[in-house]
Amino acid sequence: MHTVGLPRTCLGFTNILFFLIGLIGGVICIWCAINTEFFREVNYTVTRSSLVSSIADFVNLKLWVTPLTSILIPIAVVTMLTSCCGILGAGCRMKCAIKSYIFLVTVVSLTAFWMFFMSGIYNIYTGNEKTRNYLRTTILSSYGRENDVITYFWDYVMVNYECCGATSYRNFLDSKWRKANPDMLYPVQCCKLENKTSLVPVSKDCGRIEDASILTNKDFGCLYALQIAIKNNKGKIVFYIVLLTFLYLILILFAYCIIRGQPLITSMSGGFTGWRPKGKEEANAVTTNSSLDNMLFVEEPPKKIVRVVSAVNPRQSYTFAPNAYAQGDSTTMYPHTIR
Template sequence: MHTVGLPRTCLGFTNILCFILAFIGFTICAWCAINTDFFREVNYTVTKSSLVDTVANFMSLKLWLTPVTSVLIPIALLAMMTSCCGVLGAGCKVKCAIKSYIFLVSVLSSVAFWLFFISGMYNIYTNNERTCKYLQSSIQSYYGKENDLFTNIWDYTMVNYKCCGAVSYRDFTNSHWQKSNPDKMFPVQCCILENETHLIPVSKDCIRDENDIHSYKEMGCMYALRHSIINNKGMIIFYIIFLVITYCILILFSYCIIRGEPLLGAMAQNFVSFLPQPKEGVTKPSSTLPYHSNSSLENMLYMEEPPKKIVKVVSAVNPFQTYKFTPSAYERGDTCPHSVGHTL
């Protein structure tokens, strides 16, 4: 606890782990961008896992007109660069690297918190009208396109949260999807499903008969998501607190490395700066240690600094009388009669 090695070790290990995960994500994105079928064939042969198809299908989606991989690759590169700054700052004590790490982590955390919790959960929880209209417009403009990210998000939401559209099934009226499916009132995802994996509805007339009761056509996803957030409010608050504490710990460790002080030392230094300083002319008690700090609290903390030099001055009047001075005394501009020390 009393060395700066603890923050350096924790921060270095955390960033090495983040770099490995970001590198794996970058490799997957780049591989799928080049050849998705080859990625699916090789990894499924090795792992025999259905997760391979899920990842490959996700990477083949498009966000508007842009492939998802073209968005995820810069994010993975930015995460790798941030982790490199953290590793250089923790392992090599490069201050510019650790300062860049603090800046990047702060920006990324702020953007993620704003997009996920404020623009997403909070607006849904408060039943924000603008958010509701945006969800309705996304259905009108983007839903139903092949290999589209918005379409897949809506399909997943409607199947897992038992809902239909943003407000109701009427959101699909005159939409891009209905123009391609004029004989259907709403997608099969709005129906009560017998098999969710293969999208087999309980009633075959669900998507055509307006009077069929085997659907969630009047249950809007805005309401369903809000109800889910209310039911899981405690867990969401726990995740927010956990992420905030994690961010504060990373920033505190980075601050300790910049100061070159242990965890308690950096906190004590800030606390001591708020205490009233002694007046000039008041002699402080001497220290028997090879060097001493400006307060008794700092003397209890082991600092990773080289030993300070001690200057001895011999009185010209009395050769047997000497004074000891520390470099900190000269930094404050004290003169010999007012300096910290003791007479030998």
Template sequence: MHSAGLPRSCLGFTNMLTFIFGVICLAICVWCAINTEFFREVNYTITKSPWVKTIANFVNLKLWFTPMTSVLIPVACLIIFTSCCGILGAGCKTKCALKSYIFLVTAITLASFWILFVSFIYNIYTNKQTTRNYMTTTLRHYGKENDLITNFWDYVMVNYECCGVNDSRDFIDTDWHKKNLDKLYPVQCCKFANKTALMPRSKYCTISREDVAESFADRGCFVALRESIKGNKRILTFYAVLILLIYLMITSFAFCIIRGEPLIGPIDPEDVMFVPIRRDVEKAVQSQSSLDNMMFVDEPPKKVVQVVSVLNPNQRYTIAPNSLPNSIH
């Protein structure tokens, strides 16, 4: 197998799944933007899943004055474009596509990590006052219909059993309080007899801050979220490390394809410790070379005799056996 074959296969498979996910998200957003009721009827008839209603409600929420579809559609298109760069780079080994893929994956990973783990989780864990003030600012828009911020605070208050950012007094200057002057805080701050139906235990809830109201009016959500993060910091650290490892793995695959070879080169035989070969194994292996299979016979050494003339001492004869004198010095 080629040295870059495994990274190409892994990168191509991963981006193919990402491409399918992006196409599905884009189709849902466009479908809900055109006709949400038709999306609910068709999908609930086919899948019969309660997630259909949840997805449809989430897509139709508004982020301040902007519908969520106007935010999710560009995000889905970005995911599709990034996965296409990864597929093109893995399939055709196009370096330009691979470099674009590395840049887009890096930008998306850094943005997601910064928003989720740094701006939200880390700042709450370290009790940053600026984050507390920003959360109080977002709470002022609480009470709007089909609003993402309102749904976020409803979810936090119900599931983390808290009220407001600091306490229930944070709702005094909100849009919700202007429409509900007879109440001190929303029903989501109450202790429930039935959490699904939002049925409070006490009839005095939302109109009193005393113990008889049986509410969480004095427990702020910032403290509740901080306690939850402290209790689950190992799991959150695991997820952060997992995201980092996935990012490093994907970018390593892309770098392998660009180089055309693995990140770790072949091992030099000279660096490997010498392991002696057993003699019986060495004898059993026969060489296929013709030179190794040839037999050579050593020639006996030649004897050379030098004869000196009596009449002329400077004249000498060199005689080899069975040959005439071949040289005279």
């Protein structure tokens, strides 16, 4: 890290990688928004992977009335724009580009941290009442819609964490889903499942009748299940927070190094040079006001000299010259003796 080339190289390759990720994500979203079936056919023919269908289904989900592609495309554009600023700053040493990169990375990082860790994990971990009520509201108003992000979220959580509703199966009793499915008390995702992929319950009548012999998760709320999962993985979450913070600081330090045009160690220590203790020679130095830098030079006006010869003493003459430092047209007379 003793040269500027290493931060430039690392920052450049990192932003090229993020630019490609944003470009690929944007192309996938635009392609699926135009023709999803064509995207499935082409990519499945090439890759032979079932992941293609999962990606296509996910990007076509709707958040309330907005397709998820309309949210993911702007995110991809912001990612590419931020990466372009980083590439220009690292490759061309454009200070305006690298400053814009620092600003965009900071804003995006703080927004993601607040939404994911603070609004999500922290509020669930503490059992925030507003979060609890919001989760209940999403079940009442949005669960059960076809190709919906909220329905996908609840199905995923209930199947993988073996829970039911926000607090229990009672959250579904007055929901729109229950009105559309009057013969069901709660979704099949709340049941103990033999096969999670095909949603085959262990008890055939699970979700339809109240019976103590039915194997179900109907009384175990997902909010409690998520709290337990967060507590069990608290160390991993802290590790990821520290790791992401460290990576963010590394990127900012690399960008700062490029702005300063100095090696990384020199740039980091540059802020402390002003606080170093003064030596004896600097402490004993006396500042004077007589230096040439502090002097103001005024151009003097041209002098008019008149010489007068005395009639009494021809050897003596007088010179009349204007006084540049006196007010008005004052003059000073200087006697001279001619030999």
